[in-house]
Amino acid sequence: MATTGADGLMQASSSHGNLPLVRRLEAVGFRAWPAASVVYDGSWQVRLTGSHPSKRLNCVVPLDPSDYRDADIRIEKARKRFEHYGRPLLIRETPLAPRQLLENLSQSGWSRFETAEVMTVDLTCLELPDTLDHIPTHDIGRFIDVYLTVQQEDPALKPALAEILSAIKPTCGFFTAEHLDEGPMAAALCVQDNDLAGILSFAVIERMRRRGFGTELLTAALRWARINGARTAWLQVNATNAPALSLYSKFGFRTAYEYHYWAIEKDIP
Incomplete structure (x- = not known):
């Protein structure tokens, strides 16, 4: 279920947590599930894969909480790039996303529509x-x-x-x-x-x-x-997948952080 921009922003205002850990898990996550095309706009990673619809392979991921310069221009640039691939523009919000960007999305008619948990366990x-x-x-x-x-x-x-x-x-x-x-x-x-x-x-x-x-x-x-x-195992799981969360918890997996997808209402899958 999608949340309104205001609801998403309220949830996003919570503590960012362990940013070095987030950065490391994001980096290994990108290598573990590689997109066909990866370009950077500042610290924003633009991931596109024309052959597969996976959201993780087709999204923009901001990776620096301070990198918000010219956000409107960069969002429009990314939208055009996604349009060339026949994809709707999705933004993946991790604890590394700039607060100002989330405020901009909220005020511009975007909604948060999916939440996933990144979990780890000491092997x-x-x-x-x-x-x-x-x-x-x-x-x-x-x-x-x-x-x-x-x-x-x-x-x-x-x-x-x-x-x-x-x-x-x-x-x-x-x-x-x-x-x-x-x-x-x-x-x-x-x-x-x-x-x-x-x-x-x-x-x-x-x-x-x-x-x-x-x-x-x-x-x-x-x-x-x-x-x-x-020495450590990690995984990503939809926050609504109760059976999977139960299984992972039995193995000792605990949530390290959450990430969320944002889209304009008409583009929400």
């Missing part, structure tokens, strides 16, 4: 459940087939996902759970970037949820990351 002392282990596959195509089936997404997205996954520079673990008769059950991508490991594209097919498949696959991914030297 060095994490006690993982005793479950069946899964070995990561190196077959990107197979992983994508499982993920699209589990998520019930359009198979036509396979080439775009293959391009995105192939562009990831850090070490990747592609985890899948399949049953001989039932078919694909779950999928998870773990991207290890030095001592940080990100869990992405984690999903369990709807009819098999709450039967342990998610726990098994998440456990396998976290064990793999820890064995390979990761």
Whole structure:
């Protein structure tokens, strides 16, 4: 549900928290889910991917709380760039977004329409459940087939996902759970970037949820990351996804910060 600009601004006025941690998690997040086109306007990162509609791959992300100069001009410049890609302009608000920019958006008819939580857990002392282990596959195509089936997404997205996954520079673990008769059950991508490991594209097919498949696959991914030297795991999850939040909490994940999307009302997905 979208919030009004005023409501969003009120929520955004809370403490920014640990900005160095936010900057580091944002940086590894960008590397873990790379956009096809990335340009900078000052400290604003402009991310666009013509082949895939993911909001994280198609948004403007301000990365310096003090960088608000010529905001109206820069927003219009970004809007035209997004228009060339056939995309509505979205702005992703993290604790690094300038307060003045949020005030401008609020006063200009923009609304906040989605909130996600960035969560972390210390892997060095994490006690993982005793479950069946899964070995990561190196077959990107197979992983994508499982993920699209589990998520019930359009198979036509396979080439775009293959391009995105192939562009990831850090070490990747592609985890899948399949049953001989039932078919694909779950999928998870773990991207290890030095001592940080990100869990992405984690999903369990709807009819098999709450039967342990998610726990098994998440456990396998976290064990793999820890064995390979990761000390902290992170992930991003929609704030309304109660089942996922419950699962992550059981593993010890805690919210480091939230981010939000803003758009003009007519462009809200």
